[in-house]
Amino acid sequence: MNRRLVFAGLLFSGAVAAAGLNDFARLWPVAATTEGAYTVTLTPEIYAQVATRDLTDIAAFNADGEALPFGPMPASVAPQASSWREAAWFALPAELPPEAGDLSLHITRTTSGDLSLDATLSHNSLDSVQAFLVDVRAKGSLIEGIAFDLGMNAADFNARVTVEASDDLQAWRTIVSAATIAQLRHGDQSLVRRHIDLPSPEAQYLRIRVLTPGQRIPLHGVRLLLRPPGLLRRHPPRQWMHAEFVRKEGRAYFYRLPAPLPVDMVNVQLGEENRLAHFSVSARAANAKHWGYVGQLTAFRLRGAGVSIDNEAMNVGSNRLPEWRIESSVDLAKAPVLDFAYYPETWMLLTHGRAPYAIAAGSSWARRDSFPLELLLNQVRDKLGDDWRPAATELGASQQAGGPAALKAYNRDQIKSWVLWGVLILAACIIVWMVLRLMRAPPPAAE
Known part of the structure; x- marks a missing residue:
C-alpha cells in the first residue's frame, strides 16, 4: 500500500x-x-x-x-478615493458693452419628445457672473472635476466656458479649452449641465471664464472633486468607449461591454437631434437571470438657434458588469449609443x-x-x-x-492533467475496493 x-x-x-x-x-x-x-x-x-x-x-x-x-x-500605495468638497469662489469684474445681456433659451417639447429652441436676450441678473476665481485650498491634491450650484429660479441659459489653473494668480495655463454649462427647463422638467471633468491638475487657483461676451452664469456655489495626495497620487485619465449594441425589444435596448472594464460612468447619446428621452438603466452579470436597477438618466440632444448641447453622464459606481439595458420613455427611430467611462x-x-x-x-x-x-x-x-x-x-x-x-476550452497540458487525475482517482477507488473486500472476507479457519 x-x-x-x-x-x-x-x-x-x-x-x-x-x-x-x-x-x-x-x-x-x-x-x-x-x-x-x-x-x-x-x-x-x-x-x-x-x-x-x-x-x-x-x-x-x-x-x-x-x-x-x-x-x-496594494492598498497601502493605491490612490486614495476622490471626494467632493465645497470650494471658496469669488466673482471677477468683467467689462461688458452696454448692450450685452444674458442668453435665455426657451424650449418647447411635443408629446413624441421632439424639442425646439428659441433664443432671446434678457438683462443681466445681479446674482450672475461672467468670470470667477476658485481658491482650491487643498495643497498637493489632484483636482478631478468641478461642479456648479446654479440658481434654479434664474433665466434659462447655455454658456461655453474655459477653465484655467495657476499657482500664483499671475501665470495661467488652460486645462479645459471649452466646456458647456447650461440650465434649460420646460414645464416641470429641467435639463442641466453643471459638471466639468478636469485633467487632474495640481493648482492653487482655478479661473473660469465665459467665452461668449454677454453670457453669464447664475452661480450660487462651487464644488471640487479632489483626490488627496498620497504615495501614488497620479493615475491615468478617464477613458471612454462605446458598448456593443446587441438587440432591441420594444423600447428596451440591450448592450454588451467588450471587456471587463471597471466602468464608473455611463452616458446615453441619442441618434436624433432635438430629442429628449428618459431612460431606466439596468445591468447584470453575464447570462444572469435578473437585471439589477442602476438608475435613471435623462438624455437630450439639442441643436438650434446657434446652440449645441447634450446631456451629462451618470455615475454608476465602479463595477465590471458586462450586460446593460436601457429602457426609453418614448419611441426612438434610432438605437442610442451607450458610452462608458473608466479609469485604467x-x-x-x-x-x-x-x-x-x-x-x-x-x-x-x-x-x-x-x-x-x-x-x-x-x-x-x-x-x-x-x-x-x-x-x-x-x-x-x-x-x-x-x-x-x-x-480554447481545453489544451494539451490540461487534458494530460485530467488524465493523470483520473488515473489517481481510479487507483484510489481500487484501493478502497480491495480494503472493503479484505474486511468482508471470512477469517481463515483455525487449525
Whole structure:
C-alpha cells in the first residue's frame, strides 16, 4: 500500500504544473530591464484580451519563464478615493458693452419628445457672473472635476466656458479649452449641465471664464472633486468607449461591454437631434437571470438657434458588469449609443531574474499565481525607506504568445492533467475496493 501512495503522490505532483508564458494568448514586453518594483497601467488591448471577469488570466514572467509577483496595487500605495468638497469662489469684474445681456433659451417639447429652441436676450441678473476665481485650498491634491450650484429660479441659459489653473494668480495655463454649462427647463422638467471633468491638475487657483461676451452664469456655489495626495497620487485619465449594441425589444435596448472594464460612468447619446428621452438603466452579470436597477438618466440632444448641447453622464459606481439595458420613455427611430467611462487600473510588478520581462493575458484555464504583494512591498520599504516610490514602466507592442490555442476550452497540458487525475482517482477507488473486500472476507479457519 505504501508503494501505491508514493505512486499517487508522483501523479499529483505532475498534475499541478504551473502555468507558463505560452499558456496565455498574447504578451506585452515591459520596458523595465532591472530588478525592482514597478507600476504598470493596464491598456485597452490587455482588457480586450482577458477571458475572465476577475482578470486572473493576466500574469507576468521573466526571460526564463518564471512567474513574477504581479497584481492589483496594494492598498497601502493605491490612490486614495476622490471626494467632493465645497470650494471658496469669488466673482471677477468683467467689462461688458452696454448692450450685452444674458442668453435665455426657451424650449418647447411635443408629446413624441421632439424639442425646439428659441433664443432671446434678457438683462443681466445681479446674482450672475461672467468670470470667477476658485481658491482650491487643498495643497498637493489632484483636482478631478468641478461642479456648479446654479440658481434654479434664474433665466434659462447655455454658456461655453474655459477653465484655467495657476499657482500664483499671475501665470495661467488652460486645462479645459471649452466646456458647456447650461440650465434649460420646460414645464416641470429641467435639463442641466453643471459638471466639468478636469485633467487632474495640481493648482492653487482655478479661473473660469465665459467665452461668449454677454453670457453669464447664475452661480450660487462651487464644488471640487479632489483626490488627496498620497504615495501614488497620479493615475491615468478617464477613458471612454462605446458598448456593443446587441438587440432591441420594444423600447428596451440591450448592450454588451467588450471587456471587463471597471466602468464608473455611463452616458446615453441619442441618434436624433432635438430629442429628449428618459431612460431606466439596468445591468447584470453575464447570462444572469435578473437585471439589477442602476438608475435613471435623462438624455437630450439639442441643436438650434446657434446652440449645441447634450446631456451629462451618470455615475454608476465602479463595477465590471458586462450586460446593460436601457429602457426609453418614448419611441426612438434610432438605437442610442451607450458610452462608458473608466479609469485604467494600475498594477504592481516586482521583477527578478533575467530580463526581458513581459505581461501576458488571455487564457481559458491558466491563472495568475497569488503573491503577497503587500508583504513583499513592506520588505522593500524596510530597505529603501517609507518615502520610496515604485517607478512607472511602459509596455511595448503586443506580441503573440500561445496564440488562439490558449483561448480554447481545453489544451494539451490540461487534458494530460485530467488524465493523470483520473488515473489517481481510479487507483484510489481500487484501493478502497480491495480494503472493503479484505474486511468482508471470512477469517481463515483455525487449525
